[in-house]
Amino acid sequence: MSTxxxxxxxxxxxxxxxxxxxxxxxxxxTVVIGARDPERGERAAADLRVGGGDAHAVTLDVTDPETIAxxxxxxxxxxxxxxxxxxxxxxxxxxxxxxxxxxxxxxxxVDLDMVRSVFETNVFGVIAVTNAMLPLLRHSPAPRIVNVAxxxxxxxxxxxxxxxxxxxxxxxxxxxxKSALTALTVQYANEFRKDGILVNAVAPGYVDTDSNDxxxxxxxxxxxxxxxxLATVPADGPTxxxxxxxxxxxx
Ligand code: NAP
Numbered sequence: 172m173s174t175x176x177x178x179x180x181x182x183x184x185x186x187x188x189x190x191x192x193x194x195x196x197x198x199x200x201t202v203v204i205g206a207r208d209p210e211r212g213e214r215a216a217a218d219l220r221v222g223g224g225d226a227h228a229v230t231l232d233v234t235d236p237e238t239i240a241x242x243x244x245x246x247x248x249x250x251x252x253x254x255x256x257x258x259x260x261x262x263x264x265x266x267x268x269x270x271x272x273x274x275x276x277x278x279x280x281v282d283l284d285m286v287r288s289v290f291e292t293n294v295f296g297v298i299a300v301t302n303a304m305l306p307l308l309r310h311s312p313a314p315r316i317v318n319v320a321x322x323x324x325x326x327x328x329x330x331x332x333x334x335x336x337x338x339x340x341x342x343x344x345x346x347x348x349k350s351a352l353t354a355l356t357v358q359y360a361n362e363f364r365k366d367g368i369l370v371n372a373v374a375p376g377y378v379d380t381d382s383n384d385x386x387x388x389x390x391x392x393x394x395x396x397x398x399x400x401l402a403t404v405p406a407d408g409p410t411x412x413x414x415x416x417x418x419x420x421x422x
Contacts, residue, residue, distance in 0.1 A: 173250075173251075175200075176200040176255065177201045177254050177255070178195045178200045178201070178202050178203065178256075178402065179202075179203040179205055179246065179253055179255070179256050179257070179304065180195075180202065180204065180205060181205040181233055181259050181260035181296075181300055182206070182233075182259045182260030182261065183204040183205055183206060183257075184204060184206035184208065184211040184212050184214070184228075185211070185215070185380070185381065186378075186381060186391060187319065187375050187380060187394045188257065188259035188260065188395075189204075189215055190390075190391035190392050190394065191257055191395040191398040191402070192204055192219060192224075193219060193222070194395055194396070194399045195255065195399060195402065195403075196219050196224025196225060197224065198403065200225075200255070201225040201227070201250070202216075202219065202225070202226045202227070203227050203228070203246060203250075204219070204226060204228045205229055205231035205233075205260065206228060206230065206231065207230070207231065207233075207235075207238070208230075209228070209230045212228035212229065212230060213228045215228065216228040227249070229242040229245050229246065230242065231300070233258075233260045233296030233297070233299065233300050234291050234296055234299075239299050239300055240303060242303075243303045243304055243307065246304070246307055247306075250307075251307075252307050252310035252311050253304055253307035253308050253310070253311060253314070254308075254311040254313065254314060254315065255315045255316075255317070255403075256301065256314075256315075256316045256317070257317045257398055258296075258297040258300060258301065258316070258318045258319060259317075259319040261292060261293045261382075262292045262293065262345075262382075263345045263382055263383075264276065264286070264288060264345050265285070265344070276340065276343055276344045277342075277343070278341055278342075278343035285344055286343055286344045289344040289345055289348045290344075290351070293345070293348035293352060294351045294352055297318055297352060297355065298355065301316060308368060309366070309368075314368040314369070315368075315369050315370075316359065316368065316371075317370075317371055317373055317398050317401045318352050318370070318373070319373055319375065319398060320349045320356070320372040320373065320374055320413065321345075321346075321349045321375075322336070322374045322376070322415065322420060323336065323339065323345065323346045323349055324346070324350045324372070324374065325350075325353075325374075325420050325421050325422065326350055326422060327421035328420075329346065353413050356372040356411065356413070357411045360410040360411030361411060363410070364410060364411075367406065368410075369401075369406075369410040370411065371401045371409060371410060371411070371413070372412070372413040372414070373397045373398055373401050373413070373415065374413070374415040374420050375389070375394035375397060375398065375415075375416075376393070376394050376415060376416060377389060378391060378394030379391065380394075393416070396416060397414060397416045400414075401414060
């Protein structure tokens with residue numbers, strides 16, 4: 172089997188996922204851009220190729236089992252393995268900076284269907300994609316899984332009334348979905364510890380992307396750096412951890 176490293180990033184047609192794809196391609200990896208819209212995926216892959224990267228697009232909606240299975244089949248046929256899986260695709264569930272929707276995640280009045288759709292993408296989608304890609308990851312000599320959470324996932328930080336996030340509006344959807352994702356990361360890490368599959372969660376920081384209507388203060392490249400760092404940790408690197416650019420994030 173080829174020694175060329177293959178990385179799949181979900182939701183990589185834009186934002187932090189695309190930034191991670193660019194950086195992994197610059198490191199010499201073959202990157203597979205997962206995108207729910209085939210055209211947007213192809214465009215992102217073509218842009219990366221123009222920049223000298225080896226990039227390919229697959230149609231992958233993390234809430235759609237058929238596209239997940241088809242993506243796994245395509246990667247199997249084309250590459251036969253996967254070295255890196257970055258579960259990056261995510262939604263906030265609301266227009267966080269739209270004042271008319273600012274309170275739509277407050278627990279006492281939240282729309283349960285919105286909570287379900289956020290968990291469907293941010294949590295259940297990660298399980299579905301990870302499990303579908305697992306046979307491919309097992310063909311890698313050094314598989315790495317990175318789950319893109321958020322500082323908002325930190326129950327320690329969020330439960331401190333004097334803490335840095337005391338001003339955040341209470342959320343029954345996005346924030347708990349990311350806490351569930353970090354919890355899930357630990358469970359996968361524990362299951363795979365004996366197999367050498369390293370699984371970590373990361374918090375990219377507050378990054379200038381569509382998801383926050385470009386209010387973030389970090390560039391996409393700055394936010395993506397921690398995804399890339401955990402995607403490329405050596406065999407004695409961490410597993411079951413939760414990291415930001417400046418070090419571990421409290422659970
Ligand atoms: P973004 O620019 O909105 O990008 C999100 C990506 O996820 C897009 O490619 C989007 O595809 C894709 N996506 C959404 N639902 C999907 C689905 N069902 N199947 C496949 N792809 C789907 O947001 P971002 O800021 O880069 O966010 C990337 C990750 O970082 C998310 O998990 C987010 O929660 C996390 N994060 C971001 C920040 C921040 O400050 N930006 C902070 C903490 C954590 P479409 O183009 O088709 O919509």
